[in-house]
Amino acid sequence: MNPKYEPLFTPFKIGEVEIPNRIVQCSMGGTTLFGWLEPSHFDLEGADFLLKRAKDGVGLVLPGMQVIRDTMGRKWLDSNRQMYRVLKPYMDEYHKTGGKLFIQLAGGFGRSMAVTPWMAALGRNDLLNKLASPIVDVQYACASASATPNRWADNLTSRPFTVEEIQEMVWHFGATAKKLREAGVDGVEIHAVHEGYNLDQFAIANMNFRTDQYGGSLENRLRFATEIVQSIHEQAGDDFPVSLRYSVRSCTKGWRKGAMPYEEFEEFGRDLAESEKAVKILQDAGYAFLNCDNGTYDAWYWAHPPQYMPDNCNLADVEHIRKFIDIPVACAGRMDPVKAAEEIAAGRLDAVAIARQNLVDEHWVTKIKEGREDEIRPCIRCHNGCFNFSKAAGTENMQSLGDSLHLGRCALNPPTMQHNRYKIVPTKNPKKVAIIGGGVGGMESALVLKKRGHNPVIFEKTGELGGLFLTASAMTFKENDKDLLRWYKDELKRYNIEVRFNTEVNDLGTIRRQFDDIIVATGSVPRSMPQIKGFEKTMNFTELLKDGKIADENLKTVVFLGGGQSSCEAAYDMVYNFKKNPIIVEYGNDLVAAQATCLANTSFLRDAMEYHKVPVYLHSTITEIGDGYCMIKTPDGTFKQECDAVVNGIGFVPAPVGEKSAHVHRVGDCVAIGNLRTVVWRAWDVCMRI
Amino acid sequence: MKKAAKKLLFLVCFGGFAYLAGKLVQKDEVKQKLFQLMGEDAYIAVQDKVYLLGDLLMWPVDFVRALLP
Numbered sequence: 001m002n003p004k005y006e007p008l009f010t011p012f013k014i015g016e017v018e019i020p021n022r023i024v025q026c027s028m029g030g031t032t033l034f035g036w037l038e039p040s041h042f043d044l045e046g047a048d049f050l051l052k053r054a055k056d057g058v059g060l061v062l063p064g065m066q067v068i069r070d071t072m073g074r075k076w077l078d079s080n081r082q083m084y085r086v087l088k089p090y091m092d093e094y095h096k097t098g099g100k101l102f103i104q105l106a107g108g109f110g111r112s113m114a115v116t117p118w119m120a121a122l123g124r125n126d127l128l129n130k131l132a133s134p135i136v137d138v139q140y141a142c143a144s145a146s147a148t149p150n151r152w153a154d155n156l157t158s159r160p161f162t163v164e165e166i167q168e169m170v171w172h173f174g175a176t177a178k179k180l181r182e183a184g185v186d187g188v189e190i191h192a193v194h195e196g197y198n199l200d201q202f203a204i205a206n207m208n209f210r211t212d213q214y215g216g217s218l219e220n221r222l223r224f225a226t227e228i229v230q231s232i233h234e235q236a237g238d239d240f241p242v243s244l245r246y247s248v249r250s251c252t253k254g255w256r257k258g259a260m261p262y263e264e265f266e267e268f269g270r271d272l273a274e275s276e277k278a279v280k281i282l283q284d285a286g287y288a289f290l291n292c293d294n295g296t297y298d299a300w301y302w303a304h305p306p307q308y309m310p311d312n313c314n315l316a317d318v319e320h321i322r323k324f325i326d327i328p329v330a331c332a333g334r335m336d337p338v339k340a341a342e343e344i345a346a347g348r349l350d351a352v353a354i355a356r357q358n359l360v361d362e363h364w365v366t367k368i369k370e371g372r373e374d375e376i377r378p379c380i381r382c383h384n385g386c387f388n389f390s391k392a393a394g395t396e397n398m399q400s401l402g403d404s405l406h407l408g409r410c411a412l413n414p415p416t417m418q419h420n421r422y423k424i425v426p427t428k429n430p431k432k433v434a435i436i437g438g439g440v441g442g443m444e445s446a447l448v449l450k451k452r453g454h455n456p457v458i459f460e461k462t463g464e465l466g467g468l469f470l471t472a473s474a475m476t477f478k479e480n481d482k483d484l485l486r487w488y489k490d491e492l493k494r495y496n497i498e499v500r501f502n503t504e505v506n507d508l509g510t511i512r513r514q515f516d517d518i519i520v521a522t523g524s525v526p527r528s529m530p531q532i533k534g535f536e537k538t539m540n541f542t543e544l545l546k547d548g549k550i551a552d553e554n555l556k557t558v559v560f561l562g563g564g565q566s567s568c569e570a571a572y573d574m575v576y577n578f579k580k581n582p583i584i585v586e587y588g589n590d591l592v593a594a595q596a597t598c599l600a601n602t603s604f605l606r607d608a609m610e611y612h613k614v615p616v617y618l619h620s621t622i623t624e625i626g627d628g629y630c631m632i633k634t635p636d637g638t639f640k641q642e643c644d645a646v647v648n649g650i651g652f653v654p655a656p657v658g659e660k661s662a663h664v665h666r667v668g669d670c671v672a673i674g675n676l677r678t679v680v681w682r683a684w685d686v687c688m689r690i
Numbered sequence: 691m692k693k694a695a696k697k698l699l700f701l702v703c704f705g706g707f708a709y710l711a712g713k714l715v716q717k718d719e720v721k722q723k724l725f726q727l728m729g730e731d732a733y734i735a736v737q738d739k740v741y742l743l744g745d746l747l748m749w750p751v752d753f754v755r756a757l758l759p
Binding site for chain 2: 022038040041051072073075079081082083084401402405421538665671683685686
């Protein structure tokens, strides 16, 4: 092992429980032991995933959040006796790894409940909600400290919890912790005075207008959280360690408005000064560990940082509040293990909390221990598989039902949390397979086929692997994307997969006789709109990003036709890193209004455009493109905009080669335009059956 | 009585058949054959629906199991 990682592999204590190393797997929704939002049960998929993490060497595993009362079915978590009976032998097996496991118990979502359209309809209508309440009580699920607006749905207001409801919940926290301890669980983590969840809504003055013992002073606003730890100690024992998921700062400017990492702003939520006092109150109440980051659902990119956020974005704040308490503290949020090791060695931090890396590479800890860190598949912070709650102006949570039921999967690693569906089964009939196209779809197909025992050969028309992902990863802040490409290239070499560069295949007949099967992974080409006069003058993303025109001194004002993710990312790079003047023209009513893109990612881009004062024209289009100008048609009229270029951001269309047949398959964007998840998962769906 | 016995026999046979069919399609060889017969697009679409249906069917099952002593 590289010595720089050694501090990560030293033990530490939470209360009386010794954790074998400093690596904490942060809780991720969906990776639960008792099911996600469905009726609680012992979840075999979650159990398998969590056990594998412990076997890999994670010191403390925190399964996904477990609401103390089932959202579906509304049973209290402590009422399912059969579940705890199954848990006991599982914990015996788990402890053979040497790792520790704390169950994360949640006090609910409050106004952050990511309601879908049907849930919002129930929540807005008292009668419908009452009728549905034996199965799902949306008004209860969204109940909060006070009447506050829902983060996701317009015209949906949380109702305040009654004191009786709060105290009932507090008691059940204790009762559940007692059962968990009896089943062999090492501790619990309370979720959460963090990220704007229910307990955080009680803690934040601007979200809590109560006049009873749960509102007003900081002590009162933290009373819900402090009563929970006391109830747990009363019922499960004083020595049962209780961790708290905690946001040091809210980084929130107002309802649905987050702050950029470099922005000076007036804090709407909890600021650093209040946090200094809060952590002392929480420690004195009995919490033994603080698992920290920043943010709320209104500033979601702090708690779930996309690639646009800097590495270790919460570290300085977490280390600051650590000075005010004696209990150990972990930091989460794009944590770099090397930086974390340095901070632990220096005594400024106790543990590093890492979440998504555990989804994308199930052996990352082992690879560090064995000095093989170059083999770790990097997380690209896309949230496409693990956390794709999405929202645009006027919508509720647009996530599909299938995704709602299965958080905690991975765009780049399909077997994560679906190990029975996606697995490498060695073939009994090895085949020679031609793969046309060396983009991500082609490379992933080659790896799956090779691991199964086939003999794939990649035909790449250029001299470089990566396809359109070379363009997507060219932006300044896309270091993770670049690292992923490096990883793919290394993996192809490691598996000795043949790549024929500068070989374009336009006619499948020429290679049909030499191969048993063909996979077409030829990607897509930019969509064209010839009805716009002068459209041929537009620049495409490859010219702008990969070919480096973004850095051209003569390119100062650029108009993006289309306000999707690619346009907004390029515009952000342009304004933030190159100090240029992007303008966005979008036909719809919001930027990045895609169903599959997480609100943490899209809200950053929307907030960034606002902060950097990027002109955004919604419900608008371009009617003409000329030399040095374009005509922009808005609802208020058409005007001439001088510009150095217009970028074609209206999307892509599939560009397959040849016809499909029993032995000719298609993978990636040449099937339908999607994202890396659709590309990688389809590569597995197809290559597992060849 | 005879009618009821017939119905019961039918249900047992149907249940048994469904169980065996379910077990059969979980085999990789059978999945591969279905993939070839249906074509990749249809196979993947049906597979997604089957998994979703399975998830939803588990809700009432889990709910009832939680009530067991």
